[in-house]
Amino acid sequence: MITRRDFLRYVVIGAAGTALPLTLTGWKGARAAASKNGPRWVFLLDTYKCVGCGLCVKACKIENEIPFEANVSRTWVERYVVTKDGKVYADSPHAARDGFSGYAVSLGDKGSRIIPPSDIDKAFFVPKLCNQCENPPCVQVCPVGATYQAGDGVVLVDRKWCIGCGYCIMACPYGVRFFHPVHHVAEKCNFCYHRITKGLKPACELACPFGARHIGDINDPVDPVTRIIMSERVSILKEEYGTKPRNYYVGLSREVR
């Protein structure tokens, strides 16, 4: 016959004994996470500084071997023109690889329209590239493990493993993915992984004469990019999707999609 006192004692000892190994593994896990001091790459883009010259797009296409004539690009520059009657025009002809050199805004297959400065309330350029999201939806949908996130946060595509199903292209809310016209697999910006892992700037940042694009390491508290992200007013794209993008924008406007 077991007494109430003994029963309670066994329950407490049993519960503590079961919990102890779990606590130990938890500590170990936390330790491992804290000791992993590698970089976490992020990007800072300043829309006040961007002038829409498109030199970043040109450099990116050459550096990353994306055929220059193909209408796809890892990075692109969008122009937003908000007119006085409240209309928003946005274009990025040929991903802005030749820059913007006139007031004519492309309307896609409906031709183009010249919007003179007298009609414009505000107009600006927004550089775009892969956000290397903390929760990348493109990676979740890959059925074969061909796209993945490396430990430093960069989402890469394994060209040998990709079967070309295109799920990731549909899943990306930012539209950064496309089919590579030569390799016929999914392609995207990887912050010039071959350059940043050697301590070089990405090709787009190197090419930008205006300092509109900067790569940074958010794990490094003294990195100038980290300081701007932490201390100044920055915004991200499409926060409502919960993807936690890691490209931070200075001077973003609500018209930007």
Next chain:
Amino acid sequence: MNHHVLRPLYAVIGIVVVILIVRAFFVPKDFGVGERGYMYGWHRQGNEEEWKKFKIKYRGSEYCKDCHSPNYSGIKQSLHKNIQCENCHGPAADHPDAISRLPKDGKRAFCLRCHAHLSYPSSGRRRIRGFENPEKHNPGMECVTCHNPHSPKIS
């Protein structure tokens, strides 16, 4: 138990065994869960190294400095000091070993990337000097005929 009950079970076990054997041959040894866990890090580890080995083409102006020092120091004193050599001269890549001459872009359209004046409020573009109507300024001529891109001021 009857054979007709067990037979499908044997078939299923056989299929599973075949799949496991095929998998052992076709899935690379380094395929598995990476640092970002099962959801985001399920990949072939060797691919990270493959991307790191991708060829670098843009080397930056510091790479040009030693051989082309007059041009380098000249442009650094001009209004164009923030423009990299490779923006106009093309990526250095294996220059000078494999590629002796780089494809220079001195076309009018190239200059107009910045110097077609666009008076856009709140964009840095409006502060760059340029032409409202570039087609009216010496049409058909290249900018570099009169303007030196390394020292663009005309005295």
